[in-house]
Amino acid sequence: MDRHDIDMAAARFRADGRGFIRRTPLWQLPGAALGVDCAEVWLKLEHLQVSGSFKARGMYNRLLANPIPPAGVIVASGGNAGIATAAAARALGVPCEVFVPTVSSPAKQQKLRELGARVVVTGAVYAEALEACLGRQRETGALLTHAYDQPEVVAGAGTIALEIEEQGGRTPDAVLVSVGGGGLIAGIAAWFASRSRVIALEPELAPTLYRARAAGRPEDVAVGGIAADSLGAKRVGAIAWELAQRHVADALLLPDEAIRAAQLALWKEFKLAVEPAAALGLAALLARAYVPRAEETVTLVVCGANLDPATLS
Incomplete structure (x- = not known):
């Protein structure tokens, strides 16, 4: 996995006549606008995808890179990967x-049904849903889309x-990325490849990459907490671990x-209605878990907005 693979993906999106994938905005703000002592904070508004x-x-x-059998596609997902697969399949x-x-x-779950997907609710956590999904895939021969690996x-x-590099006109000094199974940070790390500092952010109650780094290898962890529905993988993916x-x-x-x-601050101050997983970047800055230098440009990947709006009240 390297920049060539990412260039190929971007070329597929450009060549696809449906215009399915959006080029989401990059919101460039002075650090002071977010109460952060750094030159700029860029918000990649991927929740608008x-x-x-x-x-x-x-x-x-x-889906674009592979032939799709008559049985269609199948995925196990805490929600967002399933929603994305269902939308792509439609x-x-x-x-x-x-x-x-x-x-x-x-x-x-309701969004999945609205997109026309057949929804199977099974298992207490993602790994158990994945096991059931793999069994079903062997029966039907459907194309498997994995949530991150x-x-x-x-x-x-x-x-x-x-897109961040193209829209910003340069590479940012740091990119703060939420991690579940690691597909997002793997792709971002593969592109920047040490040209920017890529920082992984995880909830304390779902520390898959953090625990892997401590152990020197991926290992299963218990997951829970506010962001478990989208950052609930119990083991970091093999591709993410390698990168x-x-x-x-x-x-x-x-x-x-x-x-x-941070989730509430994004809503109250900027009217960005995002799920908890999308708020880890701002949380890291506001809680001073990541302290940028005064001259630094920091990018936050605002990664998702599939939430119940009532939770923002």
């Missing part, structure tokens, strides 16, 4: 089946970094209280 999260890029790239006119764990939010999925996510060892500068943990405070 088709299907409400960055996942659309990887799932659509996976755009291409193929069937879609999604396995979600019970922790997945009702709002996300396939090259096409990672390359699709990496097109976010390509993180080379191109991720640090992995930081954040408490649920800081994540929730």
Whole structure:
């Protein structure tokens, strides 16, 4: 997985006549606008992507790059990868089946059904839903889209970094990225490849990459907390682990209280209605888990907006 794969994904998106993938805005603000002592903070507003999260890029790239059998596509997902796969399948006119764990939010399950997917709710966590999904895939022969651990999925996510560099006119000094299974940070790290400092952010209650770095290898962890429906993978993906060892500068943990405070701040101060997973970047800055230099430009990837709006009251 490298910049060539990401360039190929971007070329597929440009060549696709449906215009399914959006080029989301890059909001460039002085650090002071967010109460941060640095030169600039760039917000990549990927919550405005088709299907409400960055996942659309990887799932659509996976479908465009492979023949789709009559059974269509199948995925296990806490919500966002399933929503993205269902939206991509609908755009291409193929069937879609999604396995979600019970922790997945009702709002996300409803969205899946609205997109025409067959939804199977099974297992307490993502890993259990994935096991059931793999069994079903062996029966039907459907094309499997993995939430984070396939090259096409990672390359699709990496097109976010390509856009950040194009829209900003340069590479930022640091990029703060939320991590669940690691597909997003893997794609971003593959693009910037140490030209920017890529920082992994995880909830304290879902420390997959943090624990892998401490152990020297991926290992299963218990997951829970406010962002578990989208950052609930119990083990970091193999692709993410390989790239993180080379191109991720640090992995930081954040408490649920800081994540929730940042989520509410994005809504109250900027009217950005995003899910908890999308707020980890601001949480890291406001809680001073990541302290930028005064001259630094920091990018936050605002990765998803599939939430119940009532939770922002």
